[in-house]
Amino acid sequence: MKIRLKKLFNSLKSKDGKRALSVFIICLMCSFMFWLFIKLSRQNLIQYNYIVKITNISKDYFISPIGKSELQVKYRTTGVKFLFSGMYTTSDEIKIDFSQFLRTRKSGETRFYITSQRIEQLLFADASNNLEVVSIWPDTLFFSAKRAVEKKVPVFFDKSKVEYSPGFKLYGDLIIEPDSVFVRLLESDAMKVDAAIADTKSIKGLEKNAILTLPLILDADVSRFEISPKSVNVAIAVEKYTEKSFDVDIAVLCNGEVYDIEDFPELRLLPAKVSVNVVVALKDYNNITPDMFVVAVDCNDFSPHPKTPRMSVSLISQPENIFLNSITPEKVDYLILK
Amino acid sequence: MLKVGLTGNIGSGKTTVCKVFETLGVPVFYADDEAKKVLNSQVIINKLIEFLGEDVIDAAGKPDRAKIASKVFKDKQLLDKLNNTIHPVVIENYNIWLKANSHFPYTVKEAAILLESGYSKDIDKIIVVVSDEKTMIERVSKRDNVREEDVLNRLKNQMLQEEKVKMADFVINNSGNNMLIPQILNIHESLCKI
Numbered sequence: 001m002k003i004r005l006k007k008l009f010n011s012l013k014s015k016d017g018k019r020a021l022s023v024f025i026i027c028l029m030c031s032f033m034f035w036l037f038i039k040l041s042r043q044n045l046i047q048y049n050y051i052v053k054i055t056n057i058s059k060d061y062f063i064s065p066i067g068k069s070e071l072q073v074k075y076r077t078t079g080v081k082f083l084f085s086g087m088y089t090t091s092d093e094i095k096i097d098f099s100q101f102l103r104t105r106k107s108g109e110t111r112f113y114i115t116s117q118r119i120e121q122l123l124f125a126d127a128s129n130n131l132e133v134v135s136i137w138p139d140t141l142f143f144s145a146k147r148a149v150e151k152k153v154p155v156f157f158d159k160s161k162v163e164y165s166p167g168f169k170l171y172g173d174l175i176i177e178p179d180s181v182f183v184r185l186l187e188s189d190a191m192k193v194d195a196a197i198a199d200t201k202s203i204k205g206l207e208k209n210a211i212l213t214l215p216l217i218l219d220a221d222v223s224r225f226e227i228s229p230k231s232v233n234v235a236i237a238v239e240k241y242t243e244k245s246f247d248v249d250i251a252v253l254c255n256g257e258v259y260d261i262e263d264f265p266e267l268r269l270l271p272a273k274v275s276v277n278v279v280v281a282l283k284d285y286n287n288i289t290p291d292m293f294v295v296a297v298d299c300n301d302f303s304p305h306p307k308t309p310r311m312s313v314s315l316i317s318q319p320e321n322i323f324l325n326s327i328t329p330e331k332v333d334y335l336i337l338k
Numbered sequence: 339m340l341k342v343g344l345t346g347n348i349g350s351g352k353t354t355v356c357k358v359f360e361t362l363g364v365p366v367f368y369a370d371d372e373a374k375k376v377l378n379s380q381v382i383i384n385k386l387i388e389f390l391g392e393d394v395i396d397a398a399g400k401p402d403r404a405k406i407a408s409k410v411f412k413d414k415q416l417l418d419k420l421n422n423t424i425h426p427v428v429i430e431n432y433n434i435w436l437k438a439n440s441h442f443p444y445t446v447k448e449a450a451i452l453l454e455s456g457y458s459k460d461i462d463k464i465i466v467v468v469s470d471e472k473t474m475i476e477r478v479s480k481r482d483n484v485r486e487e488d489v490l491n492r493l494k495n496q497m498l499q500e501e502k503v504k505m506a507d508f509v510i511n512n513s514g515n516n517m518l519i520p521q522i523l524n525i526h527e528s529l530c531k532i
Contacts, residue, residue, distance in 0.1 A: 172357065173357070175354060175357055175358055175361070175518070175519070177517045177518055177519050178515065178517060208363075209360070209361040209362065209363060210361070211358070211361055211362065211519060211523065233517065233519040233520065235357065235358045235361040235519060236361065237357070237360060237361050
């Protein structure tokens with residue numbers, strides 16, 4: 001066998017052998033071309049499954065398919081036409097403009113539909129594929145349409161849900177952008193939604209200033225909605241806080257006005273001062289002084305003949321970015337001199 | 339370290355912009371707040387009495403800012419005199435603050451009259467915050483509890499927004515539905531690269 005093959009290769013090296021090889025290759029190529037021509041000229045059935053995507057949907061409706069939203073289209077074509085149609089490179093999605101749908105009402109519900117004839121026209125117009133559509137299944141696509149409304153709602157950010165690292169807290173005001181968003185939802189759900197809520201789940205262990213983009217959710221459980229924009233930017237200033245205590249003179253609150261205890265010579269408070277314990281930002285620690293706080297008893301609580309002559313002390317005013325821990329004592333005794 | 343100046347007419351939203359810069363860890367010098375502090379010093383109070391009269395000082399001996407504003411915003415000469423009294427002290431305090439924050443890539447100096455007062459001389463980059471007039475008037479009258487006419491008077495004494503924009507390296511549009519934070523983040527990124 002080896003010797004035969006060797007002889008054959010040797011014969012191909014000769015002038016006659018080379019000519020014979022060329023003739024053989026040409027014949028082989030011609031027969032392949034002939035076979036290809038026969039194959040590509042034959043008509044075949046090709047099935048394509050399309051996902052229907054509706055474009056330019058009216059803002060007045062929420063559309064959802066009734067039954068299948070997938071189209072099975074069978075084409076009859078020859079191989080040559082198929083090759084030149086470019087079908088094999090196109091996506092399996094068919095986009096149908098909302099304006100192409102026809103409107104009907106069934107059981108009090110608005111429906112939109114499109115027939116296979118119209119889809120066929122669109123396929124021919126769109127694909128420029130020269131393919132013959134044999135069948136389209138289902139022959140009609142139905143979509144239910146529910147009335148939608150758009151409303152502007154404020155964005156709500158629940159500060160209490162932000163998780164800071166121990167010792168850290170919010171400093172100053174938050175900046176939320178935008179402060180209101182547009183929500184498109186079913187007409188029947190419109191009254192349920194009053195606000196869009198910034199989802200704070202992702203904020204954990206915050207210990208430095210941050211600008212976050214948070215997704216928005218709605219304050220009510222509704223089946224269909226679209227929020228625009230879908231997220232908000234929030235700028236959060238964070239500071240490390242520590243405790244600080246002061247002794248503060250008790251004042252008297254009377255009909256919304258704060259008076260010094262000296263303005264009531266007949267009144268004695270025991271004790272006349274309380275200890276105010278607050279949490280203060282480290283950077284403000286040295287700037288916060290007792291005179292920035294006003295604690296007072298309410299003159300409406302005075303009773304000329306009290307059973308227990310005690311009054312509650314409240315914090316009336318304080319500097320910004322201060323968190324009250326405690327006022328000690330919370331109640332003070334009082335005497336009214338006669 | 340880059341010295342950035344931030345300005346804009348009253349009610350344009352400079353303070354909000356500065357808060358975002360602070361959130362980004364950028365030190366901000368509030369020249370107007372510093373001027374208010376300076377205004378309360380006894381040396382300045384004496385000078386105020388000299389050219390504005392005693393009626394601008396309240397019962398507690400402190401300058402009555404509303405009275406001062408109503409006087410100077412109607413009279414350009416008085417406004418210039420007030421600025422020339424207060425600004426040198428503010429500039430001195432700014433230089434001290436600048437030294438303390440020299441380790442930052444850039445600092446921001448916020449001043450309503452940055453371009454008018456000459457505060458911008460040693461500033462490397464200028465940011466101008468702009469807004470539409472209606473929004474500015476609404477913001478100020480709500481914030482300061484003043485009449486719209488008073489806000490308009492104050493606006494008239496300030497340089498036109500269009501002129502400020504011409505001098506700006508960066509412009510932040512804070513009117514209508516324009517979002518501030520993305521604009522500030524872009525500027526922050528650019529300033530950090532310089």
